[in-house]
Amino acid sequence: MRKGERFKELFDLKGRVAVVTGAAKGNGAGIANALYDAGAQVMATDVAFSDEGDSGSQSLYPEIPRMVMDVTSEESVGEVFATIVKEQGRLDILCNNAGVIYKAPVDELEMEQFRKVTEINLHGVVNCTKHAVPYMRKNSWGRIVNISSSQAFLATETYSAYSASKAAVSHLTRIWGNELAAENILVNALCPCFVKTPMMTQSIAKKAQELGGSLEMGEKYFTDLIPTHRLLEIEEIGNWVTLLCGEMGRAMTGSNISITCGQVTL
Incomplete structure (x- = not known):
């Protein structure tokens, strides 16, 4: 008799509280939906969840709560995370997905745009991780998944701002994976094409x-x-995040996982 139930348990996230950044559309919405399907209580956060800009959020399951959060603001992140823990009692999973892209040759770079990419893609990841870890530490359990990119490992022309920010996220993943491993807070990065x-x-x-x-x-x-x-399909990113946060991901931390259909081999 086949024991198919044990495979369902490998992806079961019931009782876990998850926060996904940049969840209004695209990868973020797909990740939030996948975690919800796995049983987690998901909080979708995005600056787009404001009165002026909720466009694209129709791809997010209507059952998933939406919260306005600016990842570049420590105050915003701190307040939103505190509210989530007050209402849900815990914070177990963080997916740092929020990101933007800007491309230009080096001699044509607009430094304001370069700084914007760095603020969102890099500083945003640091802000959110910094404020999530103390809550995870209280329960001796945490899963952090950073969304990096294949561009973190490529030298594609005009991608300097984006690639630099993602390369930094990939290396922070290695550092934090080591730093937090003993506390059962596992940190990994997905690097999609x-x-x-x-x-x-x-x-x-x-x-x-x-x-x-x-x-x-x-x-x-x-x-x-x-x-x-x-x-890649959006759903594939969500599937991988769910895998890393469930029982299947217990042996992984500090890893950058190439889901690039062969574009990058790590």
């Missing part, structure tokens, strides 16, 4: 325009950069 997010859709359209061709031609430009010739 191109994912079918709204941001990727814009990039495809822009590339198609540059090439003077169709959207299919624009997409082919990007898939040709990947050995398996495909883009």
Whole structure:
């Protein structure tokens, strides 16, 4: 008799409280949905959950609570996390997903844009992790998943701001993995290649325009950069986050996991 139930338990997150940043759409919404499907109590956070800018959040399950949080503000992060713990009694899982991209050659960089990328992609991860760890420490259990990128390990022209911020996140993952391992707070990073997010859709359209061709031609430009010739689905990112936060992820910390369809081998 096959014991299929034991595999369900490997991904069971019932009783866990999870926070996902940048959860209004794209990868963040997919991650929040996956954690919710695994049984976690999920709090979706994003600056977009304001009166002016809730666009795209229809991809997030309506059952998942939304909270406005600015990852670049220690005050905002501290207040939101304190509210979550007051209402839910704990904070077990943090997925640092919030991020932006900006591309330009070095001699054309707008430093304000460069700083914005660093503030959100890097300082935001530090802010959230700093404020989450004390709550995790109280229960001697925590799972932190940082969303890095294949670009952390590539030298792609014009990606300097984005790649530098993601490379820093990948190395912080190694450091924090060592730093927190003895307290059963495990820290890992996912490093995906191109994912079918709204941001990727814009990039495809822009590339198609540059090439003077169709959207299919624009997409082919990007898939040709990947050995398996495909883009990742949003759901795949959420599946990997859920794996790392469940029983399957117990043996992993300080790791950068390449989910790049062969683009990057670590």
